[in-house]
Amino acid sequence: MATYHPLxxxxxxxxxxxxxxxxxxxxxxxxxxxxxxxLKEFLLKPxxxxxxxxxxxxxxxxxxxxxxxxxxxxxxxxxxxxxxxFDQVFSIDYDDPYYLSHRKNTIILGLNCLNLCKNxxxxxxxxxxPKKGYDIMFTELPGEKFLVESGSLTGEKxxxxxxxxxxxxxxxxxxxxxxxKSMNDNLxxxxxxxxxxxxxxxxxxxxxxxxxxxxxxxNLCTSVCPTCWCFTVHERIxxxxxxxxxxxxxxKYRHWTSCLFKDYHTVSGGHVFNPTTASRLEFYYKHxxxxxxxxxxxxxxxxxxxxxxxxxxxxxxxxxxxRLTNVEIDIYEPSESSESSESSESSDVITELxx
Amino acid sequence: xxxxxxxxxxxxxxxxxIKELNRFSKSYRFDSPExxxxxxxxxxFFEITIYGVGQSVIGATDSMFDEGFELAVLNTGGLVxxxxxxxxxxxxxxxxGPFGKPFPMDEFKGKNMLFICAGIGFWPVRSAIKHVLANxxxxxxxxxxxxxxxxxxxxxxxxxxxxxxxxxxxxxQTVDGIPEGEQWNGEVGLITVLTDKxxxxxxxxxxxxxxxxxxxxxFIGMSLNNRGFTDDQxxxxxxxxxxxGIGKCNNCLIDGRVYVCQNGAVFTLAEVKxxxxxxx
Ligand code: SF4
Ligand code: SF4
Ligand code: FES
Numbered sequence: 273m274a275t276y277h278p279l280x281x282x283x284x285x286x287x288x289x290x291x292x293x294x295x296x297x298x299x300x301x302x303x304x305x306x307x308x309x310x311l312k313e314f315l316l317k318p319x320x321x322x323x324x325x326x327x328x329x330x331x332x333x334x335x336x337x338x339x340x341x342x343x344x345x346x347x348x349x350x351x352x353x354x355x356x357x358f359d360q361v362f363s364i365d366y367d368d369p370y371y372l373s374h375r376k377n378t379i380i381l382g383l384n385c386l387n388l389c390k391n392x393x394x395x396x397x398x399x400x401x402p403k404k405g406y407d408i409m410f411t412e413l414p415g416e417k418f419l420v421e422s423g424s425l426t427g428e429k430x431x432x433x434x435x436x437x438x439x440x441x442x443x444x445x446x447x448x449x450x451x452x453k454s455m456n457d458n459l460x461x462x463x464x465x466x467x468x469x470x471x472x473x474x475x476x477x478x479x480x481x482x483x484x485x486x487x488x489x490x491n492l493c494t495s496v497c498p499t500c501w502c503f504t505v506h507e508r509i510x511x512x513x514x515x516x517x518x519x520x521x522x523x524k525y526r527h528w529t530s531c532l533f534k535d536y537h538t539v540s541g542g543h544v545f546n547p548t549t550a551s552r553l554e555f556y557y558k559h560x561x562x563x564x565x566x567x568x569x570x571x572x573x574x575x576x577x578x579x580x581x582x583x584x585x586x587x588x589x590x591x592x593x594x595r596l597t598n599v600e601i602d603i604y605e606p607s608e609s610s611e612s613s614e615s616s617e618s619s620d621v622i623t624e625l626x627x
Numbered sequence: 628x629x630x631x632x633x634x635x636x637x638x639x640x641x642x643x644x645i646k647e648l649n650r651f652s653k654s655y656r657f658d659s660p661e662x663x664x665x666x667x668x669x670x671x672f673f674e675i676t677i678y679g680v681g682q683s684v685i686g687a688t689d690s691m692f693d694e695g696f697e698l699a700v701l702n703t704g705g706l707v708x709x710x711x712x713x714x715x716x717x718x719x720x721x722x723x724g725p726f727g728k729p730f731p732m733d734e735f736k737g738k739n740m741l742f743i744c745a746g747i748g749f750w751p752v753r754s755a756i757k758h759v760l761a762n763x764x765x766x767x768x769x770x771x772x773x774x775x776x777x778x779x780x781x782x783x784x785x786x787x788x789x790x791x792x793x794x795x796x797x798x799x800q801t802v803d804g805i806p807e808g809e810q811w812n813g814e815v816g817l818i819t820v821l822t823d824k825x826x827x828x829x830x831x832x833x834x835x836x837x838x839x840x841x842x843x844x845x846f847i848g849m850s851l852n853n854r855g856f857t858d859d860q861x862x863x864x865x866x867x868x869x870x871x872g873i874g875k876c877n878n879c880l881i882d883g884r885v886y887v888c889q890n891g892a893v894f895t896l897a898e899v900k901x902x903x904x905x906x907x
Contacts, residue, residue, distance in 0.1 A: 322635045325678045330639035330719040332678075365889070366634040366873045502877040505635070505870045509679045522679030524635065526876075536878060539868050540683065541703040545881075545907055558883030566884055 277379070280314065281345040282307050291344070300345065305389045306576060310498030311351050314344060315358065315374045319527040322370065324510065327520040335523070337373045345381040350392070350574040352382050352406050353399035354498035360568045361501055379426055382406040386451065387458050388604040391577025393590055395461030396601055399574035411455075413447050463599050465561070465571065471596055472562040476554070479595055484550025486585045491530040493579035493587070499560065499572050502536070504529040531556050557592065634873050637676050637721030640696075642714055648782040652747065653712055654688065654699040657722065662696050668729030669755035670864055670893040673698060674872055676721030677714070681707035684869040686751035686892075687725065690758045699750045699782070726872035727892045730755050730836060730862055738834045739767035741825070743847055745774050745818050745839025749782060751864055752838050760796075767832065769796045770825075774818030774839075776803045778811040818843065822850040830855035837896075838864045841906050848896050858897035865892050865899065881905055 281300040282289045289304040291311060325332040355375075362371035385392075385400060394400040407427035411419040420437055422428040431437050440448070494500040503526045510523040529536055532552050537545040546552045560572030573589065580588050590601040640657035648654050667673075667687055675698060676682040689697040702712045714720070732755065740759055744752045759766050771790065775781050781800070791798045799821050801814040814820060818839070827833065835856060837847055844863055851861060867879040867887040879887040882903045899905035 323633075325721065327679045328719065330637075330678055330721055332636050332639070332676075332721055334633045334636055361875065364874070366875070367632075368875060369633050503870070504876065504878065505682065507676060507679050507681050524676065524682075526870075529878075531877065531880075537868060539866060540705045540708060541701075545867065545904065551904075555880070555883045559877070559880065560883075563880065563882075563884030 277341045277343050279343045279345060291346070302383075304346070306348050306350075306385075306392070306578070307346070308578070308581070309496045310354065310576065310578065311344060311347055312354070312358070312498055312501070314342065314378055315355075316362075316371055316501055316503070316528070317374070319525060320370055321510075321523045321525045322505070323524045325522050325524070327509065327522050329520075332524070334369070337370055339373050339377050341377045341379065343379045343381060345383070347380050347382045347406060348389075348576070349382065349385055349400045349402050350394050350397075350576040351498050352380065352402040353394075353570075353574045354576075355380070355405040356402065357499055357564065357568055357570050357572070358501060359405070360570075364568075379430070380406045380408075382409040382423075384409060384411040384455065385459065386412065386455050389577065390605060391580040391590075392575055392604065393461075393577060393601050394575035395459050396463055396465060396593075396599070397571055397573055397575035398464065399571075399576075400455075400459040411448075411451060413444070413451055415447070417444075417447075419444075419448055419451070461602075463601070465593065465597060465599070468561045468571070468593075468597060469565050472558050476596060477550075479592065480550040480554040483553050483587055483592070484548055487532070487549050487553055487587055488585060489530075489532045489534070489549050489552065490584065491532055492582040492584065494530040494532060494556070495528060496578040496582045498574060498576060498578070499564070500530070502529050502531055503527060504536070531559065557596075561596075634723075635871070637674070637723045639719050640722045642716050642718050642720065645714070645716060648699055649780045651780070652699060652701045652782060654697055654782075655711075655714070656695055656697050657720070658695070659722075662722070665696060665725070667725035669732060669758050670730035670751060671725035671727050672751075672872075672892060673722055673724030673726070674869070675711070676723070677707060677710050678719075678721060680710045682721075682870075683707040683711070684726075684872065686864065687754050688750040690754050690761060699747070701747050723872060726869075726888055728890070730864075730893050732758055735834045736765045737767065739827075739832050740769050741833055741835045742769075742771045743818065743822065743835060743837040743839070744772065745837075745843045745847070746776065746780070747782075748838030748840070748843075748864075749773060752836055753783065755836055756790075760790075763795060771796065771798045772818060772821045772825075773798070773800045774802070774821070777806050778802050778809045817846070819846050819850040822847055822854065825851075825854050827854065830857075830860070833860060835861040836863075837861055841865065844896060844899065845906055848900075858900060859895050861896040862893055863896055863899060865894060865905070867892075 278293050280291050281294050282304045283292045283299050284301050288308040289301050291307050294300055321335040323332045323334050362368035406423040409421045409423055413419055420431055422431050505526045508523055509519055510521045511519055534544055546555050564572030594601050638661040640659040640662055642655050643658045644656045646654045672684055672686040674682050674684050685698045688699045700708055700711045702708045742752050742756055790796050801816055801821050802811055805811045865887050869888050870876040870878045872888045874886045874889040
């Protein structure tokens with residue numbers, strides 16, 4: 273019996289690509305630079321109700337969690353690397369049932385990058401070749417073929433159930449090895465951010481002040497970032513459309529926020545702990561490059577470059593990292609022609625995997 | 628913490644009594660089956676939810692050794708604290724917690740205890756004072772220093788009178804100033820007028836618990852250093868914005884790396900001073 277699972281995949285959106293539910297594999301963009309936003313919104317919802325309760329009596333009940341099994345195609349290696357961080361964040365000490373349920377019910381189909389994307393610097397952050405975190409990884413081979421590898425039992429099962437996936441043949445050996453060789457040549461970087469944690473402990477006031485003058489604290493960078501997860505929690509009265517007179521139903525809900533917002537650092541009584549944009553940018557960088565590595569053993573940046581593309585005033589994390597570490601980060605602008613064409617074969621595989 | 632399977636869900640508690648502490652503050656006692664099983668230690672804190680309105684993080688003001696679970700709330704004029712002040716006996720609120728590291732009271736056994744309470748910093752310290760009183764023979768000398776802005780802001784006045792009447796505890800009080808119409812015969816001046824005069828010859832036998840606004844820590848710390856106390860002997864409790872209490876939401880981070888809700892809120896002054904922005 274075929275079960276239908278919603279399929280989320282990259283689709284064109286103006287000049288960009290976004291993840292959206294698709295009904296047919298024809299809608300899917302197989303050659304896309306990267307999606308404008310990361311895939312985090314499918315796992316840590318921009319807003320999510322945590323529980324409902326009665327205004328007068330309490331009796332809080334966890335909100336039902338949408339546990340529809342979804343398939344997400346087109347997760348880039350950087351986004352999958354970021355999941356290594358999120359998986360830790362939402363299971364360390366206390367399980368976060370909302371994230372963990374969405375994570376469990378989202379089948380991640382990764383798509384390897386063969387070239388650096390616009391504004392990306394995943395070589396420096398070593399996040400172009402995740403070792404886990406996906407169910408299946410696709411790698412485009414010459415001749416409109418894809419190498420399909422499982423990264424989990426779920427992935428393994430899906431591949432085995434898919435009719436048009438064949439075993440790797442002897443003649444595929446060389447192209448496979450060459451593809452990975454060229455991927456490595458294109459993406460890896462002998463430079464790294466070694467020492468960044470120690471460097472973050474030094475005083476960089478001049479840099480923060482300079483960026484603080486420019487930054488609008490608009491939160492665009494943090495909302496597109498696959499490694500930013502700050503959220504806030506609120507209560508509200510949840511009047512249901514069925515019965516407008518019933519105002520006793522309440523909800524506790526959370527939504528994304530940003531450490532660049534002043535409000536994020538404001539306590540009851542009005543005191544603000546990081547009152548200037550400069551101090552909040554310092555906080556942002558320190559969290560990514562010192563706090564997160566200390567607690568989770570990974571960098572708080574996977575080099576996707578989305579924040580660079582998103583920033584309306586041109587704050588460029590590559591430039592900040594360069595100024596902090598003195599390590600030069602190459603700026604890569606992909607040329608239109610280097611992009612591969614759509615592959616009919618890949619769409620067949622995706623269709624097949626929907627079964 | 629309760630509800631480990633879903634750490635975001637509070638349990639219900641009914642308000643059983645409300646007391647006015649001063650014109651800005653009230654204390655609340657609660658009851659519920661969960662509260663009767665609650666285990667918490669001085670220095671830990673709770674999150675109180677007014678269903679449909681908001682949530683707020685509050686330090687325990689009581690110890691488990693006497694009348695029961697109590698939280699005190701200052702009306703800052705904000706949505707949640709002003710709503711809390713409108714609540715009545717019988718109303719139901721949600722409670723999550725306890726959160727955070729407590730004061731390490733066991734490590735303090737055998738030590739002399741100095742409690743320094745600036746303003747509403749008295750409330751969380753009161754929990755530790757009650758712990759020491761309930762286990763009085765485990766500790767050495769006991770001194771309490773209280774400071775408030777003006778005489779009418781002193782809280783738990785009857786209880787403090789009882790402490791003053793005891794001979795195994797020394798209480799000193801000061802006010803920043805005396806507004807017109809208020810009476811005060813005691814010390815006038817910032818809390819450091821009392822710490823500056825604190826007479827001891829064996830500072831290493833003491834532990835200091837100090838809670839107040841962070842700016843006060845700087846001056847109190849300096850004054851105590853002059854009396855021979857090191858920053859390692861001084862325990863403080865920090866206030867930060869908190870939304871989850873369990874190290875998930877990042878709102879309480881200091882310097883992008885220290886979670887006040889998990890690594891604190893109790894720290895030694897030495898730890899806080901080593902933390903950029905810790906004393907902000
Ligand atoms: S900080 Fe910028 S480059 Fe790094 S992961 Fe976030 S969006 Fe991508
Ligand atoms: S996108 Fe740019 S301007 Fe907006 S908050 Fe981020 S760094 Fe500041
Ligand atoms: S209060 Fe959420 S991380 Fe500390």
